[in-house]
Amino acid sequence: MIVEARNLKKIYKNNRGLHEADFAIRRGRIVALAGGNGAGKSTLIRLLTNQEKPTGGELIWHNRGIVRYMPDDVDFPGMLTAEEVLGLLASLKKVGKAEQDEILKRVGLYEVKKQKVSSFSKGMRQRLNLAQSLIGGDGLIIMDEPTNGLDPYWIARLKEMMAEERSRGATVLFSTHMLAFAEQLADDVIILHEGRILAAGEVERLLQDHQCRHLEDLWLQKIGL
Numbered sequence: 622m623i624v625e626a627r628n629l630k631k632i633y634k635n636n637r638g639l640h641e642a643d644f645a646i647r648r649g650r651i652v653a654l655a656g657g658n659g660a661g662k663s664t665l666i667r668l669l670t671n672q673e674k675p676t677g678g679e680l681i682w683h684n685r686g687i688v689r690y691m692p693d694d695v696d697f698p699g700m701l702t703a704e705e706v707l708g709l710l711a712s713l714k715k716v717g718k719a720e721q722d723e724i725l726k727r728v729g730l731y732e733v734k735k736q737k738v739s740s741f742s743k744g745m746r747q748r749l750n751l752a753q754s755l756i757g758g759d760g761l762i763i764m765d766e767p768t769n770g771l772d773p774y775w776i777a778r779l780k781e782m783m784a785e786e787r788s789r790g791a792t793v794l795f796s797t798h799m800l801a802f803a804e805q806l807a808d809d810v811i812i813l814h815e816g817r818i819l820a821a822g823e824v825e826r827l828l829q830d831h832q833c834r835h836l837e838d839l840w841l842q843k844i845g846l
């Protein structure tokens with residue numbers, strides 16, 4: 622186990638946010654944080670990445686290590702090239718040139734690494750965002766809506782890269798509003814709805830226990846539709 626949440630809460634003034642969440646994230650697994658708009662996915666990610674403090678409860682870390690993070694949207698400085706952006710982050714993480722180039726190749730930006738980020742399409746910027754999250758470390762990687770702006774080819778490659786991270790021993794936590802995507806890829810899932818956990822656990826087990834073929838059926842069952 623890498624992190625446990627006990628009675629974790631982040632309630633905003635409007636009484637929205639995340640209400641009393643209890644879950645555990647197991648090491649070496651791909652974990653989907655799934656749910657619709659306003660479910661609480663980003664709130665939970667902000668708590669896990671220490672961008673916000675909980676209003677109640679706690680997160681208990683076990684050998685946390687360096688947490689890598691892919692935000693849902695990054696405004697990279699447009700005047701820098703892809704190589705410079707990655708180089709800056711790599712120097713902070715003490716990652717050498719060979720690994721930087723290898724990662725640029727994996728995300729398909731090696732050939733354009735000398736181009737300014739301002740000339741990049743949304744998908745290219747998202748792949749640079751992916752690249753920066755992949756460098757340096759084999760602990761937990763948290764990805765907020767990683768498929769945003771990626772075309773089907775890069776979504777397929779993203780899935781492979783996430784599975785590669787797991788085979789290197791890393792733990793991957795990603796948020797998505799696409800239950801089918803979560804089901805294809807994740808070992809475990811935490812389904813959020815209106816700030817509360819509807820279901821959490823191993824995907825196969827949850828489907829079996831609730832006699833559902835797909836997570837979408839489970840979600841519909843849980844929200845009473």
Ligand SMILES: Nc1ncnc2c1ncn2[C@@H]1O[C@H](COP(=O)(O)OP(=O)(O)OP(=O)(O)O)[C@@H](O)[C@H]1O
Pocket residue numbers: 633634635637638639656657658659660661662663664665798816
């Ligand atoms: N800073 C804030 N102040 C007030 N309310 C907030 C704040 N951040 C989030 N909320 C509310 O908390 C709830 C959960 O929001 P959150 O952004 O975590 O959902 P989400 O699952 O990431 O949604 P989406 O898929 O639309 O990004 C929403 O009702 C949202 O309006």
